[in-house]
Amino acid sequence: MELSVDLGRNLKLKNPVLLASGTCGYGLEFENFYPLSKIGGICTKGLSYKPIEGNPTPRIVETSCGMINSIGLQNIGAKAFVEEKLPLLAKKDTKIIVNIFGYSLEEYIKVVEFLSEYQEIDGFEVNISCPNVKKGGIQFGTNPKLTKTLVSKLRKTTEKHLMIKLSPNVTDITEFAKVCEGEGADSISLINTLLGMAVNIETKKFSIKRKMGGFSGPAIKPVALRMVYQCVKAVKIPVIGIGGISNYKDALEFLLIGAKAIQIGTANFFNPSCGKEIVEGISNFLQNKGIENINQWIGSIEDE
Amino acid sequence: MKQGKLFLKNKKTYFDYAILTFLTEVEDFLNVKPGNFFMLQANTLLKKPISVMDCNKRDKMLKFLVKKIGKGTEFLYNLNPGETIDAIGPSGNSFPIDETGEYILVGGGSGIPPLYFLSKQIEKSRHTVVYGGRTKKDIVPIFGKSAPTIITTENGELGIKGTVIDGIKKVIEKNNFKKPIILSCGPEGMVKAIKKNFPDIPHYTSLERYMACGFGVCLGCVVETNEGYKRVCVDGPVFNINELKELK
Numbered sequence: 001m002e003l004s005v006d007l008g009r010n011l012k013l014k015n016p017v018l019l020a021s022g023t024c025g026y027g028l029e030f031e032n033f034y035p036l037s038k039i040g041g042i043c044t045k046g047l048s049y050k051p052i053e054g055n056p057t058p059r060i061v062e063t064s065c066g067m068i069n070s071i072g073l074q075n076i077g078a079k080a081f082v083e084e085k086l087p088l089l090a091k092k093d094t095k096i097i098v099n100i101f102g103y104s105l106e107e108y109i110k111v112v113e114f115l116s117e118y119q120e121i122d123g124f125e126v127n128i129s130c131p132n133v134k135k136g137g138i139q140f141g142t143n144p145k146l147t148k149t150l151v152s153k154l155r156k157t158t159e160k161h162l163m164i165k166l167s168p169n170v171t172d173i174t175e176f177a178k179v180c181e182g183e184g185a186d187s188i189s190l191i192n193t194l195l196g197m198a199v200n201i202e203t204k205k206f207s208i209k210r211k212m213g214g215f216s217g218p219a220i221k222p223v224a225l226r227m228v229y230q231c232v233k234a235v236k237i238p239v240i241g242i243g244g245i246s247n248y249k250d251a252l253e254f255l256l257i258g259a260k261a262i263q264i265g266t267a268n269f270f271n272p273s274c275g276k277e278i279v280e281g282i283s284n285f286l287q288n289k290g291i292e293n294i295n296q297w298i299g300s301i302e303d304e
Numbered sequence: 305m306k307q308g309k310l311f312l313k314n315k316k317t318y319f320d321y322a323i324l325t326f327l328t329e330v331e332d333f334l335n336v337k338p339g340n341f342f343m344l345q346a347n348t349l350l351k352k353p354i355s356v357m358d359c360n361k362r363d364k365m366l367k368f369l370v371k372k373i374g375k376g377t378e379f380l381y382n383l384n385p386g387e388t389i390d391a392i393g394p395s396g397n398s399f400p401i402d403e404t405g406e407y408i409l410v411g412g413g414s415g416i417p418p419l420y421f422l423s424k425q426i427e428k429s430r431h432t433v434v435y436g437g438r439t440k441k442d443i444v445p446i447f448g449k450s451a452p453t454i455i456t457t458e459n460g461e462l463g464i465k466g467t468v469i470d471g472i473k474k475v476i477e478k479n480n481f482k483k484p485i486i487l488s489c490g491p492e493g494m495v496k497a498i499k500k501n502f503p504d505i506p507h508y509t510s511l512e513r514y515m516a517c518g519f520g521v522c523l524g525c526v527v528e529t530n531e532g533y534k535r536v537c538v539d540g541p542v543f544n545i546n547e548l549k550e551l552k
Contacts, residue, residue, distance in 0.1 A: 025521035032305045032519065045521075053532055060516050062350050067516060071523045074533065143500050217349055269517040270393065273307050276536035 013040030021099035041095030051077035066217030123161030129192035232258030248281025256298035320525030338422035357417035381448030412490025434471035
């Protein structure tokens with residue numbers, strides 16, 4: 001059974017299953033549940049050049065079929081990552097895609113420049129879509145001109161694989177997909193969380209401190225599937241599907257409509273073994289269907 | 305920490321509380337210390353963090369006390385013997401104890417389970433439990449004669465009429481402890497009141513927070529400490545009270 005997929009620019013995954021940034025820490029915690037070698041790769045917790053403390057609490061709330069978070073990109077910073085986490089992570093037989101962000105164009109460039117020196121890093125996922133910070137992040141992902149400038153600058157900064165993570169909180173996501181492709185991005189990943197809100201009628205308070213946060217989980221899958229499909233149609237670079245994927249059937253749906261790989265997000269929280277289970281489930285499904293290579297399945301939906 | 309199954313062997317209910325006794329084949333599940341918790345499947349999207357009330361390696365038994373509060377805990381309360389649930393754990397740190405300590409274990413309502421577990425781990429002569437609730441419906445009869453216990457209820461239905469503060473005063477009066485240490489778990493109002501009334505007694509408390517994962521990756525359960533945000537799930541749930549900015 002051939003499960004490997006090629007995302008371009010030397011980023012070939014042994015299988016199309018990645019763990020989504022923000023749901024897998026720096027990856028090592030998952031070794032409690034299965035060897036990371038089982039999955040295609042991980043997208044680390046978003047890194048900025050300097051450490052960030054994140055938002056005040058409460059930061060999370062559960063809603064029907066989903067959750068809202070407002071963590072605020074808390075992270076240990078790029079230097080601590082390469083000193084404390086990367087050496088351990090590099091020993092694992094899986095691809096390391098480092099998710100990065102900045103509060104300004106210069107900060108995005110600085111972190112990519114710094115991390116590009118490290119051979120152990122297989123690629124970058126650029127977060128231009130986090131709804132949980134006051135500045136930076138999403139402002140680059142909701143303004144096509146800023147997206148264009150950012151991707152163009154980052155392309156000149158690194159030779160490594162450049163995956164741009166898009167926001168669903170826009171009118172037409174394909175516009176952003178095309179801009180990324182035009183400026184030399186190697187792939188795009190979508191969707192990041194939807195901007196959401198929850199309130200408590202007993203306490204008459206907002207459920208999370210910053211009122212609004214990123215909505216994720218099984219509830220967002222139909223929105224994600226639609227947007228991934230639209231982007232697959234709009235660009236030629238690989239599209240990585242994210243949004244409400246909790247089991248192998250969900251993953252196969254995204255691959256069927258043309259996603260070249262998928263990322264598991266919220267499901268990592270309630271079923272940390274999900275990464276391994278999805279790889280096994282995809283493999284068994286394809287075997288039962290008599291399909292020897294996953295690339296025969298990718299994009300094979302009857303589309304008339 | 306592992307992910308695996310728990311088989312419900314036995315259930316006892318007491319008003320809104322249920323004591324759930326599970327059996328498990330996951331050996332790592334049985335390496336538990338007082339203060340540790342598990343994320344239990346609860347018919348909600350996310351699992352729910354529930355403290356361990358007891359563990360017996362020989363019998364492969366894990367015990368939890370749950371109070372019916374929301375959708376998740378109601379599901380756990382309504383489980384029937386013979387049913388199996390998914391679990392992740394054990395997670396978290398444990399209460400700091402040593403052989404020379406003199407401990408006052410203070411539990412409020414559904415905060416009692418880790419202190420019950422702890423009381424079984426330390427010698428009887430070195431500690432007293434103070435177990436407080438609003439009414440007798442909040443005092444689950446779990447201790448029997450297994451530990452010296454002072455019960456307080458706000459309406460006086462059981463034990464001393466008052467709060468755990470009255471109970472702690474009683475313990476100090478009665479035991480002649482030289483250097484007592486308070487180990488607590490319960491509502492934050494209770495913990496703050498203990499801190500206010502006994503500012504000079506070293507005090508470690510187990511915190512309760514909403515968690516998405518329970519194993520350190522979501523960063524949803526953080527608490528503000530003197531050293532910045534710390535994760536309640538893996539850096540806690542037990543903290544030195546002086547470390548916590550939120551309880552100042």
